[in-house]
Structure formats: structure tokens, C-alpha cells
Amino acid sequence: MLEFSTSQPLTLGVELELMILNRRDYNLTRGSDDLLELINRRKHGYDIKPEITQGMIEIGTAVHHKTSEMLDELIAIRTLLVNASEKLNLGLAGGGSHPFQHWRDQRIYPKERYRLVSELYGYLAKQFTVYGQHIHIGCPDGDAAVRLTHHLSRYIPHFIALSASSPFHQGVDTLFQTSRLTSVNAFPLSGSMPLVHNWSEFNDYFIKMANLGIVESMKDFYWDIRPKPEYGTVEIRICDTPLSVDTPVLLAAYAQMLARRCFEEDWNDIRVEHYLTYSYNRFQACRFGYDAVLVDANQVRQTSLLEDMLETLNALLPHARALGAEREHAQLRERVLKRNIDSQWLRSIYEESGSLSEVVRRQSERWMYGEIGRD
């Protein structure tokens, strides 16, 4: 039986998985231990921890009410990380996947859970060297969390287009805006939460899966969005880690606006029809970004993702005002109107330089030293 901890509704937190690079050819390198050892010599109070392979590091913010506070914390974490990585001659970068690393070369971080994942999933564990942003949104109770999870699933393509930053995979342009999600899809417990209507039904499902020996904890579900009962949140896991340090805050603000609308309108339209087109729309966004064509199974119509996002942003304006997030709302709108997508920025550097090493070098410079609000 999973207990859902109560948290203050609409509070926010983000986690970012970052690449650790050598500064020679900008390939991934085993650096998480060295980086953590150096950072932890002094008390800093930030949540910085290793991830499944040693070329990754994860940072997490505290719980915030305002996205501006979240940005301040992210900048402070970045300063700490940049100082340490400069001493160690390491690069750090955002982006959903490293353009030319070979999964075979990656090393599993020596931690019991990762060892078990590696044993169970074999090469998939090393292929999971991909980098995502997770957004946590506070929920009053488990029922609200189930409703919010279903509500947000409709907007998964929006989050994909806003964050897509992994066009290259194993040295090749995939033609996708994000190739990272293909690595996630390989896991048997990926996809979306089943059609449960409340926390009690969710618990029944979880207990069944646990009794069958398939899962032990919520961590075993690799869903795009999942309730996180121990934090009292819903966690959106679909986003690539953006290239700039301030973009995650925009994505969090967008999630907060959507969540507010869900709670304010007491949304409860949980239907199987919503999931008929879930995978197809998700694929369209991964492949085409803003140019994706979404299928609405309820209204039996197709619409462009760009239009859908602009319509949604218009509808969210009152919620942005109520949350004091007008600036973020305006930035999101501008980003969509300009069709600003990280994957295209990466491709343009490759076009210009012909070198994936140069792509990652610029990617790293952007995350480590990029000015706030330049995008």
C-alpha cells in the first residue's frame, strides 16, 4: 500500500540530468565521482547526486512556489558545478543525449540499485545514458495526483517540442527532434500510467504488480508522467534536459499553469479515448517538433502542434497571472512563435562546423556560461 504524502498544491521542483564531458574531444567521461568529491568538500546544501552511468550527474532544486526563486537556485548550483568542473577540466552540458558517445563505453555507477538495473536490463541500462528534466508539481492528495497525471498526458507533445535537444544518436542525425525517448521506450515499464480513476485504484494496480513480482517501488515505472507518492507530487519525465540553464524554469512554469487549470476546473475527464492517440502524438512531437500533426480522438480531427500550443497558452493566461508567471508565459509564447527548438540549434552548429565534437563544445559552453534570457 502506497501512502501519498500531502504537499502544498502547485509547488514546484525540477531535476536535471547533465552530461559530464572531457574537454579534449568532448566525449562523455567518467567524472561524477571526482566532481562530487570536490563539491562535497564544503557544505553546500544543494541536491547533487550521481546517476546510472558515470558520465552523468543529477541536480535537483528545493521546493519552490515561484519559478523566479527556482531560477536563482539553479544559477547558484550552476556556479558551484562550473567552479568544480573547471578545476577538474571537465565540461558540463544539457541536451537529451550525447551526439556521438558509444553506449558500450559507459560505466554503471557503483550503487546497489544501478547494479540491479544493469543486471535486469543488460545493455539497456548503459543505453539509458540519456539526459532528462523531471518536473515535480505538488498535489493535495493521491486522487488529485491521478487526475493531474491524466490531464497532463494530453500535453506531453508540448513538453517534447519545448525541450527537444537530442537530434543526434551514436554519431548520426536521427531526423528526430528528440531521440532520447527511443531509449526510454525500450524499457518494458515505460509509456503511460494505466487508466485508473483515483488513488485507491492506483494502489490496487500497484499491489497487483508488486505481488506479481514485477515492481518493488514506484521507481520501477518508467512512465512519461507518474505520481510520486513519497514527495506528494506528480512527476513529468518526458523532457530532454534543455541546453540553457533557464529553459527548465519555463517548462516548470508551463506545468504549473496547466496544473492550476486542472485543479481550478476540477478536471476529471478520464477516458480511454484520450490514450488512443497518445503514442502517435508523442511520436509526431519527437519526430517533427513544432511541425507535428496531433490527432484528437474525441473530436476526430487533426491539428498542428504549434496551433495547439498557442491555443493552450492563450487559455492559460489567467492562470499565469494568478501564479505571477506572466513573464514566463510571455517567454513561452515567444519561444513557440519563433519555433525556437534546441535540436535545430544543434543541427545548425553541425552544419557550420561539420564536427560533432564542436557541437558538444558549444553545447557545453551554453550550459556552463550562457547568459540568462538569451534564448
Added chain:
Amino acid sequence: MSFPWQTLALNPLTAFGLILALGVLGGQIAKRIAHLPSVTGYILTGLIIGPSGLGLIQHDILSEASLFSDLALGLALFELGRRVDLSWLNRERTLLLTSLITSTLLFTGLFGLLLAFKLQYAPAALLAAAGVSSSAPILLEITRETHAEGQVTERLLATAGLNGLFSLVAFGLALSYSHFASAADVESVFLRPSWLVLGSAALGLIAGLVAIRLNAWLSGRQREAQWVLLFAMIALVVGLAEQMAMMPAMALLVFGLATRNLQSGNTLTDPTLLARSSFFFVAFFVASGAQLVPSELVRIWPLALAFVLLRGVLAMLPWSVAARSNGLTSKRGALLGLALTPMGSGTQALMLLAPSTLLSSQSSMLMPATLAVLCILELIGPLTSRFALQQAGETHE
């Protein structure tokens, strides 16, 4: 009537094939049965089949097959030069300082020791200068074979590159002094050593600039062509440095350093450069083993042993003291110093630049001491480096 096989002498290609084949077998035996680094297997193979062993390969064949081992040394030195990142050294002065202190300590300590063993000033200075450097091919092959990655490995290779530069400059100065001591003319005392050091550095710098330009022109979409170009440039620099009587080691280190540090140099890289050239490295290590002379070690073992032990202590000391400032624990710092054990490959060739009076003089002891020291360090070097990196937790075998 006689048949060709009755008077069969190995030509360079046959010798190369034989060296490679036996080297691979030796490397595999060392790795699979004795759990030694492959490098140790190659070197031991060379020692067994070389002039000091069974005599299957003689000096004339070794010199004819030197083309391949020269290329291996060139590739390794180029790669080591690429590990010297000047912007990192500018930010991380502790690393630069620790390297400089290590080099200075090594030079002065070894110089003092050799004087204590009654070597004359000039040969003592030359051998002490050589003792500062670590073997690029051995360090790179060990890190490649063990997939070592991390701060100890990064700092090890950066400091090995810096020590290499220090060693070559000190060698140039010692050479100048040795000519002066031999009462040579002005040209030998000043011009020749300057040409060796500065001329070689200039050649490396020019090669770096040209390689970056050509690489940019080819663009990253022509990876194969870029790789061949890089290889060609390395071969050219080795060849030109030899033809112009320079120090190829200096030219190659500066070439690598230039491509790492000049603008757009980061695109001129191929992580598989060393792996693709593994056959050159096998030939190089077998040839190095074949050139070992254990009889010299037997003759002057106290000097060689003292040299090796002092060199180890002097390398470990500054690194363990400055470990914390380098972002390492004291243990990992000491291990980094230990990993520097393999002595500069090509030391023997370097010594041949010394005035002929020093080489022929029995009292100078330059060549016997060099050979005796190399005999120990070539054999234990790969093992200690691998041990150090394993203990530092950076290998992944």
C-alpha cells in the same frame, strides 16, 4: 647448389612481420596466463628474441624496422602533447606548479645521485634530464588497455606531457654544457642545442597550424580523410625532424600541444587514433624489448636500482603532498606519482645525440647507466602504472 632458404636473411618487411606476430603472441600469453599488461608481454618477447636473448633479431634488422617504431613513438608523443591543455593549466595553476616541482625535484635529485655514483657532470646531467620524462607509449597503452578515466589519469597524462617538455629542454641545455665541457666550438655549444630545442618546437607549431587548416578544409564529414591526414602529418613531422637533425620528440609534443590549444584544434581529434595504430605500437614495444641489455644491469645494478628507487620517491612525494590542492586524496596523489614510473621511450636514441667523446669514454658511463636503468624501468613500468591506476579506481577492464 644452394637454395634461397639456406642463406635466408630477414628483410625489413619479414622482420616487421616476425616482430608483430611474436609480439602479439607474447602479449596474449602475458595477458591471459600471467595477467600482466600486454605491453610487458611485448617487451619480454623483444628481450627473448633480441640480440641479448635468442638473437633471432639483430641490431641491423631492428634499425631497418625502426620506421614502424618511430611512427608509434610519434603517434604517442603527439597524443601526449594533446593532453597538455594550456587553458586548464592557466586555471589550475596547482597542476602546473606540481608538475614543475616534480620535474625540478627529479632532475636535481637524479643529478645528485649520479654524481654520487662518480658520473661526470655532463653525462649525469644528460641522464638526469632523460629521467624526468615518462614513456608516452607505455602510459597511453596502459590507459587504453585498462580504459582508465578520471582525474588521476587526466593529471597523469598532462604532467607526463609537461615533464616531457621539461626533460627535452633540460636535455638540450645539458647537451650544450656537455659540448662546452668537451671544449667544442661555438656552433656545438650554442647553435646545435638551440636548433634541437627551438627548431623542433617551431616545426611542431607549424605542423599544428597546417593540420588545423587542412582539417577544417576537409570538414568533419570526411572523417576517414581527416584520419589519414593526421597520420600523414605525424609521419611527416617525424621524418622531417630526423632529416633536419632535430629532436622528433620535441616536435611531436609541440605538434600535439598546438592542435589541442590553438583555435578549432578541438575538431582535429580522433579518439581511435591509438587503437587504429596498435600494430605500430606492438612493433615499437617488441623493438624496445630487443634493445634492452640485461648484462649492463648485472654490471652496474646498484646505480640502476638507486636511480629507479629515487626516481619513484621523487615522483610520488610532490604529488602526495599536493594531492588535496589537485582535487585528489593523498593516496590517489601518491598513486599518480607512482604511475609516472615508465621512463621516456626513446631515451637511448636521445643519448646518441651526446658528444661522441662522452659515448666512447669508459669513464662517462652514460650509455651503460642508461641501458641498465631502462632495463628495469621498461619491465616494471607498465606493471606499476597499471597497478597505480587500478588502485586509484580509474580502470575498467
